[in-house]
Amino acid sequence: MSEDHGSSLISARVRHVEALLEARGLLADGEIDTRIDEFAAGGTPANGARVVARAWVDAGFRERLLADANAALPEVGLSMAGGLQEQRLKVVANDVDEHHVLVCTLCSCYPIALLGPSPSWYKSEAYRSRVVRDPRSVLAEFGVTLPADTRISVWDASAESRYMVLPRRPEGTAALEEAALAALVTRKGLIGTALL
Amino acid sequence: MSRINDVGGMAGFPPIVEEPDEPRFHADWEAHVFALNGALIKRGVYDLDEFRDAQERLPVAEYLGSSYYERWFAAITTLLAEKGIATPAELEP
Known part of the structure; x- marks a missing residue:
């Protein structure tokens, strides 16, 4: 399905940008996962x-x-x-x-x-x-x-x-x-x- | 001139569709885009108004052809390039 293909493309692009920002010191190790967990535990x-x-x-x-x-x-x-x-x-x-x-x-x-x-x-x-x-x-x-x-x-x-x-x-x-x-x-x- | 995001009152969009038991995110990368944006704003790389602006000035066809978090990611990469954090080429795998 083309949507899955599109999804894996953007998924790779997002991973790439994250890795780049980590390498340049703009993202801390684990910062993204922490934010995702905090959001999941947030407002309902x-x-x-x-x-x-x-x-x-x-x-x-x-x-x-x-x-x-x-x-x-x-x-x-x-x-x-x-x-x-x-x-x-x-x-x-x-x-x-x-x-x-x-x-x-x-x-x-x-x-x-x-x-x-x-x-x-x-x-x-x-x-x-x-x-x-x-x-x-x-x-x-x-x-x-x-x-x-x-x-x-x-x-x-x-x-x-x-x-x-x-x-x-x-x-x-x-x-x-x-x-x-x-x-x-x-x-x-x-x-x-x-x-x- | 209003931008493409200013859709209030506009006619011609498809019907409203409700998704029962909709998950918070439809794919893992969406959660990552969400978190990435929050992290960059918190770090002062750009602010929330700049982030909105970067979505609102996406080319019309791209805005309308993108999902919600695809727009977010397009805005993030636009701003990272404009702020000199990385070149457009470096932002692509």
Whole structure:
């Protein structure tokens, strides 16, 4: 298959550049493997889910989160400073009247600390180009059908600003504790391409 | 003039495809490209804005014909050459 051939070609090119940089003292021995391991151990959607569950059970936290997410995250042991640079985070809350959805039209900006690595569809030209022009039909393709009078807001992330959706708390969950609530939150729910 | 990465509102791309249970990386080399970029930025060889810029000014056909991490690798090698770390010839096996 030509893809495998292409993959082995680029694989050899990457290995070559790594070896060259090691030889020139720009990469330490084992540095790449360490970074890969650290990334694997880093952000996952469970982090975002924890934030959401706290906001559902604690009105004060919800208010602080929506007002200044960067300042509120440490309350649940999280931060936006773990990556290459600290980014501003704005959390946008869905309600009966308004549904939020995220994109990065220019590239792939995404709150990795809270959501983990982004899915390929989020990075695709197909999604980036269409969700800003026709969010309702894009959401419908994801199985999110909203009443015609629900307003849809699309948030376009940038190098310095990231967004996360605070989904609506599902009906019938009044008896659930915070951890059980967090388990209901999905990655797509945090992006806005799914309802919970 | 906007660059090819500025696709917001553009028509004509293929349908959105979701990949169930998508892995973090689709090949080992992708993980290496990811880590390599982080290491070079941390070392101050280039910064994040330069890295984005290097992707955004890829030739249009190359940008559209490349996968996500192929673009990253193209940006990395572009910057290594421009910063005088290695010649384009040295960057190829």
